[in-house]
Amino acid sequence: xxxxxxxxxxxxxxxxxxxxxxxxxxxxxxxxxxxxxxxxxxxxxxxxxxxxxxxxxxxxxxxxxxxxxxxxxxxxxxxxxxxxxxxxxxxxxxxxxxxxxxxxxxxxxxxxxxx
Amino acid sequence: xxxxxxxxxxxxxxxxxxxxxxxxxxxxxxxxxxxxxxxxxxxxxxxxxxxxxxxxxxxxxxxxxxxxxxxxxxxxxxxxxxxxxxxxxxxxxxxxxxxxxxxxxxxxxxxxxxx
Numbered sequence: 001x002x003x004x005x006x007x008x009x010x011x012x013x014x015x016x017x018x019x020x021x022x023x024x025x026x027x028x029x030x031x032x033x034x035x036x037x038x039x040x041x042x043x044x045x046x047x048x049x050x051x052x053x054x055x056x057x058x059x060x061x062x063x064x065x066x067x068x069x070x071x072x073x074x075x076x077x078x079x080x081x082x083x084x085x086x087x088x089x090x091x092x093x094x095x096x097x098x099x100x101x102x103x104x105x106x107x108x109x110x111x112x113x114x115x
Numbered sequence: 116x117x118x119x120x121x122x123x124x125x126x127x128x129x130x131x132x133x134x135x136x137x138x139x140x141x142x143x144x145x146x147x148x149x150x151x152x153x154x155x156x157x158x159x160x161x162x163x164x165x166x167x168x169x170x171x172x173x174x175x176x177x178x179x180x181x182x183x184x185x186x187x188x189x190x191x192x193x194x195x196x197x198x199x200x201x202x203x204x205x206x207x208x209x210x211x212x213x214x215x216x217x218x219x220x221x222x223x224x225x226x227x228x229x230x
Contacts, residue, residue, distance in 0.1 A: 032216050034218055036218075036221075041223070041224075041226075042223050042224075043119070043206055043208070043221030043222050043223045043224055044158075044206070044208075044219075044221045045221070046218035046219070046220070049216065049218055051216040090158065094216075096216065101146055101163060101165055101170055101171070102148070102160060102163055102171060103219065105157075105158050105160075107157045107158075108157060108158070
């Protein structure tokens, strides 16, 4: 079984400040981890993924995420937030130890960046 | 690359009517997913296909829902008869062949309103 938890429904930050959106996961095998962003009236867009290798993964729009195996976490980060980063963010996991076709998505975190 | 194409973008119909949602995945992708998104329940996986074959339909809410994938470039999700509680945004997503470490690519969804 695989599961994802995004403990915060909402994250508010001021423009220019660093942001963190939290995600923890549970899988039986090796975790394949993904972050997606959703803007209003649009589908989810892929931001970045962790499969193996370096624990710090860099993605689109200046976002990065840190994989922590011992804490089973994959938090999304950005050093300096922009107002245009305001959106709904989803973390997802897939069990890389199987041939699982589907990912499990978290409930999403709404990020609001205030000017 | 045109991305995943869904039609229609918006559908408003009266309860009891048949509704058909359409999806064209990205060429060459061999996985196709149907999701439903609502404020109350978040993002739910309804069904997914691999090489045009339904693999897991455990998320389909009830017999009123059906999905088909007659070929690699087309899928439909049908609701018959429709009910007001089916109102939601329905997303289609596809994923590339081979490694399960590839992200999903989402269409922009169909916003369905059942009156």
